Amino acid sequence: MPLTYSDYLKIDQLLSLQRPKSAGPEHDEMLFIIIHQVYELWFKEVLHEVDHVCRLLRDGDRPRIEHTLKRILTILKTMVGQVDVLETLTPQEFLSFRSSLESASGFQSHQFRALEAALGKKDPEVLERFPQGSAARQMIEQRHDNPGLWDAFLVCLAGEGVPVPERDLQRKVSRSVEPSPALQRVLVEIYRDRPAVAAICDLLLDLDEGIQEWRYRHVKMVERTIGAKSGTGGSSGVGYLASTLFKPLFPDLWAIRSEL
Numbered sequence: 001m002p003l004t005y006s007d008y009l010k011i012d013q014l015l016s017l018q019r020p021k022s023a024g025p026e027h028d029e030m031l032f033i034i035i036h037q038v039y040e041l042w043f044k045e046v047l048h049e050v051d052h053v054c055r056l057l058r059d060g061d062r063p064r065i066e067h068t069l070k071r072i073l074t075i076l077k078t079m080v081g082q083v084d085v086l087e088t089l090t091p092q093e094f095l096s097f098r099s100s101l102e103s104a105s106g107f108q109s110h111q112f113r114a115l116e117a118a119l120g121k122k123d124p125e126v127l128e129r130f131p132q133g134s135a136a137r138q139m140i141e142q143r144h145d146n147p148g149l150w151d152a153f154l155v156c157l158a159g160e161g162v163p164v165p166e167r168d169l170q171r172k173v174s175r176s177v178e179p180s181p182a183l184q185r186v187l188v189e190i191y192r193d194r195p196a197v198a199a200i201c202d203l204l205l206d207l208d209e210g211i212q213e214w215r216y217r218h219v220k221m222v223e224r225t226i227g228a229k230s231g232t233g234g235s236s237g238v239g240y241l242a243s244t245l246f247k248p249l250f251p252d253l254w255a256i257r258s259e260l
Helices: 005-009 011-014 029-059 061-084 091-101 110-118 135-145 147-159 179-194 195-226 238-243 251-255
Strands: none
Touching: 005 011, 011 195, 029 110, 029 147, 061 195, 091 195, 110 135, 147 179, 147 195, 179 195, 179 238, 179 251, 195 251
């Protein structure tokens, strides 16, 4: 039997995964489920692309590095745009099925936590929110314990003959990326003398900004939907989300802007 579109994409299985829990069920719960499932698919794809661009960076394949980073940026714009769809849910519409979520919360998205770690945000406290030995925790632990995108970028710079400080090349990868004045001086010289390499720096800056934009839109969407109420899953809601804003993944690329 020839392969069909439905077989290849597992359409029947995919369409069976939207299972509202509210009585009725409430009309708007379907949208809520689908949009969050789509986000999880995008998280999976961005992780896939980040792993790919890390390999390209280590190999010094500059054209494909730029191509892949641009793809990730396009996906981020799509993710930000999807917030517009979520914002069509009024507070009353969300409240109609919110109790059905019980303790479930986006706070518990292990893929997003893994993505944060892959991009350089390593927070050990995140691990405590997932059961010891669970597949979700193991996925995040693996991302915490291994080099991320910034580390691959530094390897790429060294491969291009850039004098990356040894301290940065040998940094403890289980920690978040921290500002490095010595590396900042090197980055300034890259912008002055090596425009092709600076183009990669700018794409990483765009990626950092894109993640921050998604966080901001997410915070405002939650604020307009539940206000100052506590979030499901035990989070403080808007208060917690707001605390994640304006914290760059790649602080050195921001620190040098006044020097350029």
